[in-house]
Amino acid sequence: MADSESERNGMSRRDFVRGGVRVAGMTAAGALTGALADRAAPAREVWQIDPTKCVRCGRCATECVLPQSAVKCVNSFDICGYCDLCTGYFEPDPIDLNTGAENLLCPTGALIRKFIEDPYYEYTIDEDLCIGCAKCVEGCELFGNGSLYLQVRHDRCLNCNECSIAKVCAGDAFVRVPADRPYLFKTMRSH
């Protein structure tokens, strides 16, 4: 397992698998690695969000140069409580704990709830729908385990010289990381 310093600085795909860290929304890591190699091979560093600095300001959804943000929500299964009443999934004081639109916090229906066994549910992210608005991240951070967080997805990001989100990020959370370790995963130890 990588030491705590290298965990904070990001983990390679190999570390990711060996460490047993499972992150929803990053399960297509094979395709991801290939896409990263294609798009960012010349770059030694790429943009990433330090999840410990993000203050969920919402600008990741509005400031990316892409029509739909390259920033997506991910869920650390190591940290997630698999809660029935998930405060990242449900509106505060939902009418009912079901997938009715009136009960859901996510504006695009990108957070997917799947029954595992009573009383546990698994939450994953449909990245094609996720706009990186951080509403679920805020709910999970304030009242849950903080397992939901934002990451720049490198199968989408153009790795602009000056990231337009970084310029306005309220938490100064955008950092440059090595292109071969492009994610800053949240784990039990870094949490």
Ligand code: SF4
């Ligand atoms: S609430 Fe926002 S950040 Fe969370 S899954 Fe939905 S679109 Fe993505």
Ligand code: SF4
């Ligand atoms: S580097 Fe460019 S494409 Fe990537 S998140 Fe920032 S603005 Fe979006």
Ligand code: SF4
């Ligand atoms: S712009 Fe910065 S503080 Fe705001 S949601 Fe994105 S990473 Fe978090």
